[in-house]
Amino acid sequence: MARVAIVGAGLAGYTTARTLRDTGYDGEIVVVGAESHRPYDRPALSKSYLAGEIDAAELSLETAGERLDVDWRLGTPATGLDVPGRTLEFADGSTLPADEIVLATGSAPRRLVEPAASAEPDVPGRGASVHVLDTIEHADALRAALVPGAAVVVAGAGFVGLEAAATALALGAASVTVACAGSAPLGRFGAPASAAVRTLHERRGVRFVTGARVAGLGRGADGLPNGVRLDDGRRIEGSVVIVGLGSVPDTAWLAGSGLARTQHGAIVCDEAGRAAPGIHAAGDCAAWPGSYGGHWTLAQEQAREVARDIVTPTIAPEFRNPPYLWSDQHGARLQFAGRLRGDERISLEAGSLDDSDPFLVYRDPQGVEVAALGIDQGRLMTRWRKTHRTPAAPRAAVAA
Amino acid sequence: MQRICSLSDLTEDEGIRVESVTPPIAVFLTSEGQVHAIDDTCTHQNASLAEGWLEDGCIECPLHDSRFSLRTGAADAPPAKLPVRVHRVRVDEGEVYVELSSEAPNLPPGVVY
Numbered sequence: 454m455a456r457v458a459i460v461g462a463g464l465a466g467y468t469t470a471r472t473l474r475d476t477g478y479d480g481e482i483v484v485v486g487a488e489s490h491r492p493y494d495r496p497a498l499s500k501s502y503l504a505g506e507i508d509a510a511e512l513s514l515e516t517a518g519e520r521l522d523v524d525w526r527l528g529t530p531a532t533g534l535d536v537p538g539r540t541l542e543f544a545d546g547s548t549l550p551a552d553e554i555v556l557a558t559g560s561a562p563r564r565l566v567e568p569a570a571s572a573e574p575d576v577p578g579r580g581a582s583v584h585v586l587d588t589i590e591h592a593d594a595l596r597a598a599l600v601p602g603a604a605v606v607v608a609g610a611g612f613v614g615l616e617a618a619a620t621a622l623a624l625g626a627a628s629v630t631v632a633c634a635g636s637a638p639l640g641r642f643g644a645p646a647s648a649a650v651r652t653l654h655e656r657r658g659v660r661f662v663t664g665a666r667v668a669g670l671g672r673g674a675d676g677l678p679n680g681v682r683l684d685d686g687r688r689i690e691g692s693v694v695i696v697g698l699g700s701v702p703d704t705a706w707l708a709g710s711g712l713a714r715t716q717h718g719a720i721v722c723d724e725a726g727r728a729a730p731g732i733h734a735a736g737d738c739a740a741w742p743g744s745y746g747g748h749w750t751l752a753q754e755q756a757r758e759v760a761r762d763i764v765t766p767t768i769a770p771e772f773r774n775p776p777y778l779w780s781d782q783h784g785a786r787l788q789f790a791g792r793l794r795g796d797e798r799i800s801l802e803a804g805s806l807d808d809s810d811p812f813l814v815y816r817d818p819q820g821v822e823v824a825a826l827g828i829d830q831g832r833l834m835t836r837w838r839k840t841h842r843t844p845a846a847p848r849a850a851v852a853a
Numbered sequence: 854m855q856r857i858c859s860l861s862d863l864t865e866d867e868g869i870r871v872e873s874v875t876p877p878i879a880v881f882l883t884s885e886g887q888v889h890a891i892d893d894t895c896t897h898q899n900a901s902l903a904e905g906w907l908e909d910g911c912i913e914c915p916l917h918d919s920r921f922s923l924r925t926g927a928a929d930a931p932p933a934k935l936p937v938r939v940h941r942v943r944v945d946e947g948e949v950y951v952e953l954s955s956e957a958p959n960l961p962p963g964v965v966y
Binding site: 838 | 915
């Protein structure tokens with residue numbers, strides 16, 4: 454094995470490279486990144502980095518003095534993949550063959566206005582400024598727009614939207630209104646969690662508009678964006694629009710590769726992250742069996758497993774952690790672990806909803822604990838996560 | 854060395870946060886009966902490591918999965934990058950004594966004691 458090429462220089466790509474070195478791989482590692490930055494940590498983009506509490510250097514995933522001996526090829530997105538030839542292709546016609554290729558291109562935020570489908574401006578500077586939040590540049594642009602007195606409209610009540618809403622308020626926004634498609638924010642976590650999160654935000658002054666499915670930008674008489682337009686005709690006006698409508702796997706460049714992708718575009722893998730012989734995928738762009746993507750810890754875990762699988766394909770992890778995600782909003786720490794189908798019974802086992810510090814346990818109809826959610830309940834959440842690990846299935850040998 | 858707590862204050866495989874020193878420290882009792890003391894605040898973000906998960910000689914931060922060695926203080930993987938300080942511990946007649954590290958603590962951004 455002489456060369457591993459990793460496509461994507463985010464958390465999954467970085468973790469793959471680091472784990473390869475940690476497990477003794479001494480061949481060549483090339484990391485190809487679409488962005489010009491060395492690997493950085495994205496969760497802070499909607500929180501401490503947006504708030505100006507930490508700078509870009511502090512976002513770096515690399516440790517000072519770390520020697521990964523990686524050939525970084527940044528600002529050069531891969532444009533194609535020859536699967537049987539295990540070769541990456543680039544816009545300038547160059548190619549990069551490798552013995553093993555790891556696809557870790559992550560995801561891209563859904564935009565309110567698809568630039569390719571419409572001439573509507575999706576840039577700041579004309580009317581209300583419209584923002585997504587996925588890169589350092591996005592966060593810098595949003596921070597510049599969040600001047601004291603800004604009227605902020607957040608399209609979408611998921612984690613990025615809620616975090617950005619909280620940060621916008623802390624930065625002095627005059628008003629923050631969140632357009633929430635369902636009847637409450639984070640509805641998929643059930644009514645008690647939704648209520649606690651809503652209370653947390655409303656007590657600080659965030660306003661929710663529920664049943665609000667965002668159809669597009671709203672426009673004033675001058676034709677310039679002035680907020681968002683809902684599918685029932687209502688409008689929410691503001692000077693800054695933050696689009697937090699989720700993300701999609703960044704895999705359009707693989708369209709001609711023949712690799713199987715899900716309906717959302719994620720690369721279909723087996724339980725070791727193998728998509729084809731010599732081709733692996735990890736993180737937001739990957740669909741492993743039974744996992745839903747889009748979360749930090751999952752990207753890190755999958756990247757570690759892919760690296761270990763490349764070095765020692767027969768060794769499977771001892772156990773798997775339940776899916777885990779976290780979010781910081783108004784200084785409160787929300788944590789969730791497990792999987793939900795929607796038919797669980799939810800019980801409050803510590804804290805309270807009114808005080809926005811619940812510890813909720815979700816049980817399936819058979820009474821089995823399948824998930825837990827806590828706000829400022831770190832000790833209980835950690836214990837739940839660790840006592841609900843599942844033994845991993847033994848691993849099949851590599852297909853020839 | 855200064856007395857920090859009693860051995861009987863500790864629960865096996867758990868940590869306690871001690872605020873009588875600055876910055877606060879976390880004291881752990883392992884299932885092998887060993888007592889360890891490190892800075893309590895994760896170097897990545899303000900979280901109490903005493904609330905974390907103790908396993909294989911490491912404490913995992915209750916928030917974001919970085920694990921710190923109780924022997925060296927080193928962080929294993931992001932998001933934490935810097936080590937926590939490790940403090941020398943002596944247990945004498947059921948009392949836990951600690952000699953605080955003379956190094957500068959690696960407190961996360963925005964955390965001041």
